Amino acid sequence: MAKIDLNEDNSMYFDVLKELGNIGCGNATTALAHMLNRKVDMSVPQVRLLEFKDVGSILGGEEIIMAGIYLMVEGDITGSIMFLLEKESAKSLIAMLMGTTSSEDELNEIEQSALKEIGNIITASYLNSLSSLTNLSIYPSVPALCIDMAGAILSVPAIEFGLIGDRILLIENSFSEGLNGYFILVPDLDSYDKIFASIGM
Amino acid sequence: MSEIIKVGMADLKICKAPDGLTTLGLGSCVGVAVRDPITKIGGLAHVMLPNSTRIKNNTNIYKFADTGIDELIRLLVKEGASKTRLVAKIAGGAQMFSFQNKSDMVRVGEQNVLATKKKLSECGIPILAEDTGLNFGRTVIFYPENGDFVIRAVGKDEKVI
Numbered sequence: 001m002a003k004i005d006l007n008e009d010n011s012m013y014f015d016v017l018k019e020l021g022n023i024g025c026g027n028a029t030t031a032l033a034h035m036l037n038r039k040v041d042m043s044v045p046q047v048r049l050l051e052f053k054d055v056g057s058i059l060g061g062e063e064i065i066m067a068g069i070y071l072m073v074e075g076d077i078t079g080s081i082m083f084l085l086e087k088e089s090a091k092s093l094i095a096m097l098m099g100t101t102s103s104e105d106e107l108n109e110i111e112q113s114a115l116k117e118i119g120n121i122i123t124a125s126y127l128n129s130l131s132s133l134t135n136l137s138i139y140p141s142v143p144a145l146c147i148d149m150a151g152a153i154l155s156v157p158a159i160e161f162g163l164i165g166d167r168i169l170l171i172e173n174s175f176s177e178g179l180n181g182y183f184i185l186v187p188d189l190d191s192y193d194k195i196f197a198s199i200g201m
Numbered sequence: 202m203s204e205i206i207k208v209g210m211a212d213l214k215i216c217k218a219p220d221g222l223t224t225l226g227l228g229s230c231v232g233v234a235v236r237d238p239i240t241k242i243g244g245l246a247h248v249m250l251p252n253s254t255r256i257k258n259n260t261n262i263y264k265f266a267d268t269g270i271d272e273l274i275r276l277l278v279k280e281g282a283s284k285t286r287l288v289a290k291i292a293g294g295a296q297m298f299s300f301q302n303k304s305d306m307v308r309v310g311e312q313n314v315l316a317t318k319k320k321l322s323e324c325g326i327p328i329l330a331e332d333t334g335l336n337f338g339r340t341v342i343f344y345p346e347n348g349d350f351v352i353r354a355v356g357k358d359e360k361v362i
Binding site for chain 2: 052053054055061062063065068070106144145146147148149150151152153154155156158159162163166
């Protein structure tokens with residue numbers, strides 16, 4: 001029987017997930033700074049437990065176009081992780097990385113590939129910190145990219161949360177220069193127990 | 202003055218013409234629009250998962266294709282629709298991300314569509330039109346007045362089914 005109850009806002013488990021989110025975001029920001037070879041600031045990440053029907057509105061509307069980079073997680077814990085950012089943020093990140101500016105609305109193949117790689121590195125550094133804190137082995141899969149309406153992209157992790165409860169755990173990370181990124185980590189139900197057990201809960 | 206009522210994720214609403222119903226950014230979820238053409242009462246359910254019986258935590262009945270459609274019919278009949286006249290249109294059930302090893306989880310859109318069709322046929326409700334599958338998100342607007350089901354997607358022309 002799983003111990004976690006994601007429908008309890010004030011549970012100790014939620015606090016732990018919050019703290020793991022904090023540390024993960026810190027690492028991810030460092031990775032981003034290395035990759036771009038420039039200083040990147042971050043604000044304290046906001047961790048939220050949202051009802052499904054409020055998920056879209058918190059990101060600025062269900063129809064806002066976003067880029068989602070989604071990875072399956074394997075190893076001691078299984079599940080998935082998604083890094084989500086607005087399409088405009090994605091484009092400026094690509095421009096910083098590649099030193100070009102694209103006037104095209106659609107991302108070309110190289111830009112998409114670069115974006116996947118950004119997502120890959122950011123999520124991997126996030127998972128790394130989770131892995132070293134918990135001493136569990138965590139292996140991410142090859143990333144998949146989707147650029148579409150926020151609601152549609154979010155339906156994928158929401159459905160996975162739907163298997164265990166009626167809420168979704170969202171970690172909002174604001175980088176400097178107006179870049180906003182969101183992490184959504186969805187461990188399988190058994191994996192929650194493993195995470196908590198590994199840190200002595 | 203007619204208004205468009207918003208239906209959120211794992212939510213369900215009903216309305217009477219000339220009002221309409223909308224749900225934004227359907228991904229792997231399925232939008233199930235059901236109406237009675239005579240009384241012009243219609244409902245829209247945004248279902249996330251195919252089956253409530255396989256899941257322990259299933260307090261939100263709107264979340265599942267089976268219990269969501271049951272509830273949708275119950276509410277429509279309660280408002281004065283006739284169960285025998287009900288007709289349906291469905292949209293959504295896309296596969297947003299493509300992975301090489303297709304696990305059950307990744308194919309949930311397809312399963313949602315299958316479960317929705319199965320449930321509707323068990324209830325004897327014919328499906329007049331559908332726009333399901335593929336790999337893009339959809340915003341839908343449903344008008345119980347004439348049964349129009351408007352579908353919008355990024356970078357595509359608006360269509361009515």
